[in-house]
Amino acid sequence: MIDAILKNDTRKRKILIVEDEFVNREILSAMLDSEYEVICAESGEKAESVLQSQAVELSLVLLDLNLPDRHGLDILRGIKENPRTAKIPVIILTSDKEAEVECLNLGAIDFIPKPYPIPKVVQARVRRTIELSEDRDLIRGTERDSLTGLYNREYFYRYAAQFDTFNPDVSTDALVLDINHFQMINERFGKQYADEVLVRIGKAILAAVGPSDGIACRLRADVFLIYCPHIPDYQAFLDGVVALACGEDKGRIRIRLGVYSDTDKEVEMQTRFDRAKIAADTVRGSFTDFIAFYDNALHEKEVYAERLLDEFPAAIEGKQFAVYFQPKYDIRPEIPVLCGAEALVRWIHPELGMISPGIFIPLFESNGLVRKLDQYVWKEAARQVAQWKKRYGRTVPVSVNVSRIDMLDPDLVETLCGLVKSNGLQFSDLHLEITESAYTEDAQQIIATVNTLRDAGFVIEMDDFGSGYSSLNMISNLPIDVLKLDMMFIRSVFKENGNLRILKLIVDISDILSVPMIAEGVETEEQLKALREMGCDMVQGYYFSPPKSASDFEKHIEKWLEAVKER
């Protein structure tokens, strides 16, 4: 497209001939004026005046070195030092071989000797010089980010690869630099201010990496990529960038840096920066750590996570997710009574074996896949409750987890009610566990949905109570039927010197709210005894049973039923 534009461009390029000898000027003009608009300057002063007034329009300068009032080298130096004229190509009119090196060093692009070559040669040199210069300007125009002047993505990757080609033995680092919560800076202080910050960061990066031959680009918005020779520590680098870029705004702007250090040259260039980005993301939102290095552990974790995400659809399809059941016991009677179970999901991977939900649940929560998984578990749990109800003539209510993201699903109520109906269950046969933190985000919408579910007849359990930040005032107004004390809370208070009085206080809260309390993670008789004395209503944990497969849980029910019969 650019070629087409140039081909159709019939505008005459403007050329400045700086030559004090009339005859020489006239000869050059005669050679060039059919193709170009020629301006002549017979002195250095006149040349400077033309350069000053017509810098933008000039396509080329033909410069004689021996001028009456200036030396041509001074004129050349002035052209190249002035940003307005620096890009204008200069051809020197000389046969002085000794001057050529200095001219080239100062930025001259070519020479035309005296006596002048035949017109065709002069014309060809002039044409080619202008073409090359315009091509170079076009490339410069497209290779740069217009805001910061850094390379854009495409050219950056190209030059980074070129760096490797020409420096195969130089160890390199790939860096990703971005601003924490840049969007907020945009919104709080306006786009103009945010743009100024980006420009300052661009300049600061150039100042920091320029001397080491590093290159940089702005990938998008506030994300910058840097490719440079390896250094072991980036604290001074980041401090330098922050000082230059943020100045007095240091408190407002937090810049974070992900480093893929001593890059593996076998790895694709883009992947190297993906790795640096993964490192940068590990310090997202941090107020204390601003630099993170990519390492093997991070790599393996990322690859593992990527594999799990990839294989999720097939795992659902192939029923690799197994629903396990952990019994809940009512400890108010002297002999605890089996009062229900919690449905817990396990991934039985054909190659990786049993995968902990602690690994895949946070992963699926971060991208919404958890919704599909939850629905799978609800379906399996409902089917199982119905089967046991039929087999044993009694209900063992099962609680299922409802993630925060499920709560935003407009079809949630319909889905859950549909499961109850299609399996011939009572609503109270299925308990819904909603995590405490869900109530603190989008509280009004969540509460409205929970109210609808509760009105339908579902039993609502507040899960992980004690891990979030619910205020007492808020809890008293929440639609909940059961408080489920967080397992980590139980573990910490029963540790040596743990504060059991806090646990008692929480049990009292459930009492005041007239809501039964279930303690999760109960593992020892001592814990059971203490909880019972405090007035806790139900417990769940390894003391009674680990989570069991449906068939093992059936045996658990049968054993318990027999024990009851014998009493």
Add this chain to the structure above:
Amino acid sequence: MLTIDKLRDFGANVEEGLQRCVNNEMLYLRLVDKAIHDPSFDTLREVAEKGDLEKGFEIAHALKGVTANLALTPLYTLICEITELFRNRKKVDYRPYVDSIIAKRDELLALFN
């Protein structure tokens, strides 16, 4: 009146000079006219007599460039000689060199009549 043939008879490489002037005879003749009426020839004599070698080099170098471009070979050859002496700051009697140049220039001037 100066003509291409007269210039050729003088010893100028008119084909080369004309080619540089994009084969424009009028331009070529006009520039030769301009060149041989250049006061620099007289200035060259003055600075040579004063022994100003630097200035002498500047003028001779400029005349060399002009006569080379116009392919006025007999004149150009003489100017080359004096230019090199000036360039190397040779302390010689420059008058005979200047005289030869002026005489050759006058020879060319006579072609106008």
